[in-house]
Every structure is written in structure tokens, then in C-alpha cells.
Amino acid sequence: MLPHGPMSGAAGHTRPAKTIKALTGIATGRKGVVLDDRLWDECVRFHGHACPGLAMGYRAAELGMEALGMPVGRAADEEVVCVAENDACGVDAVQCMLSCTVGKGNLVMRPSGKMAFSFFDRRTGEGVRVLLKPRERTGDREAAIRFFLTAPGEDVAEVKAPLYGAPEKARSFDSVRCDVCGEPCREDKIRLSKGERQCSDCYDPYDR
Ligand SMILES: [Zn+2]
Numbered sequence: 203m204l205p206h207g208p209m210s211g212a213a214g215h216t217r218p219a220k221t222i223k224a225l226t227g228i229a230t231g232r233k234g235v236v237l238d239d240r241l242w243d244e245c246v247r248f249h250g251h252a253c254p255g256l257a258m259g260y261r262a263a264e265l266g267m268e269a270l271g272m273p274v275g276r277a278a279d280e281e282v283v284c285v286a287e288n289d290a291c292g293v294d295a296v297q298c299m300l301s302c303t304v305g306k307g308n309l310v311m312r313p314s315g316k317m318a319f320s321f322f323d324r325r326t327g328e329g330v331r332v333l334l335k336p337r338e339r340t341g342d343r344e345a346a347i348r349f350f351l352t353a354p355g356e357d358v359a360e361v362k363a364p365l366y367g368a369p370e371k372a373r374s375f376d377s378v379r380c381d382v383c384g385e386p387c388r389e390d391k392i393r394l395s396k397g398e399r400q401c402s403d404c405y406d407p408y409d410r
């Protein structure tokens with residue numbers, strides 16, 4: 203499905219306007235949009251440090267929500283699903299900002315090694331894919347963070363249609379006991395070996 207709603211600008215922003223303390227005085231390049239320092243601070247606290255990768259995830263989540271016309275924040279909760287195409291620092295910003303988590307089933311890891319995140323609105327089925335644009339590494343981490351947080355959206359990422367549909371909601375499964383270790387295991391994860399039910403820890407894989 204194609205993205206809809208405002209692709210840039212302040213529309214759709216429900217967060218109170220604040221400026222990033224460390225970035226005060228820097229032109230955002232986006233009219234009327236100032237970044238919420240509290241949210242960035244929260245991401246940094248959650249992740250453990252401020253880094254360009256985290257800023258990439260922050261901006262991807264922001265651009266994705268903007269395109270879907272959804273608010274940034276916990277309010278979106280399970281309504282929003284993220285498919286992360288990498289397992290780098292930026293995923294932590296997505297988790298912190300949108301409350302997308304693996305446990306809840308609204309964060310799906312699809313590690314193809316691309317700096318892309320797809321976001322889906324479960325209520326409408328609409329989705330967008332945010333593909334970060336490559337940027338030359340200069341070694342200046344602070345400049346890179348500033349770029350990803352404040353440069354115009356079109357300089358930071360492409361917002362396009364997702365390559366795949368929204369992942370299905372988390373299912374519940376029955377458990378089956380492994381015949382070797384005796385531990386209960388989700389039934390669809392059990393393998394058969396000479397008629398024995400075996401978990402993946404006990405099963406001797408046959409890969410040639
Ligand atoms: Zn990091």
C-alpha cells in the first residue's frame with residue numbers, strides 16, 4: 203500500500219515542541235518542526251549511548267509515523283508494527299519511541315542488513331518503508347547525529363511502499379515435550395528424528 207498523509211512538515215506531530223538542548227541554535231531545515239529533547243534523551247538512556255545509528259532509527263520512526271499519520275509515542279502501542287531489516291543501534295530508538303517490542307509481536311526482525319524499517323498501521327493495513335540514504339562517514343559522530351536528527355526528511359531517507367505485507371499478529375501455540383531433554387517447547391519448533399520429538403537444542407542438524 204502506498205504511503206499517505208504528510209510526508210514532511212509539522213502536521214501530525216502531537217508531541218509538545220521542544221528543542222534539543224545539545225542542538226540548540228541549529229536550523230532544523232524543517233519549517234516549524236523542532237525535535238523533542240525528552241524523547242531523544244529517553245532513546246539515549248534506553249540504548250546506553252548517543253550514536254549516529256540511534257539517530258537513524260529515531261528519524262526513521264519519526265518519518266514513518268509522519269507518513270502513516272500516526273502519533274509518535276506509546277499511544278500507538280500495538281497498533282503500529284515495525285519490521286526492522288537490520289539489528290543495529292537504530293532498532294532501539296524504534297522500540298523506545300513506538301513501544302514496538304519483540305515480546306509483544308509488533309517488532310519483527312528481518313535482518314537483510316539494510317538500513318530500512320517498515321511501519322504498518324494494523325487498523326488500516328497501510329504501511330510505509332523508510333530506507334535511510336547512505337551518508338559518507340566523516341568520523342564526526344556528533345555531526346552525523348545532528349544530520350540524521352535535523353536534516354530535511356528527503357535528505358535523510360526515502361519513504362516508499364513496503365516490499366512485504368504487515369506481519370500477522372502474535373499467535374499462541376501449544377507446547378510439546380522434547381523426548382530427549384524433557385523440556386516443553388513450542389510445538390511448531392519441534393523436529394522429528396527417528397520418530398523422536400526433539401527440540402532444536404537436542405536435534406543434530408543435517409546441513410550439507
Ligand atoms: Zn549505538
Ligand SMILES: [Zn+2]
Nearest residue numbers: 380383401404
Ligand atoms: Zn530437547
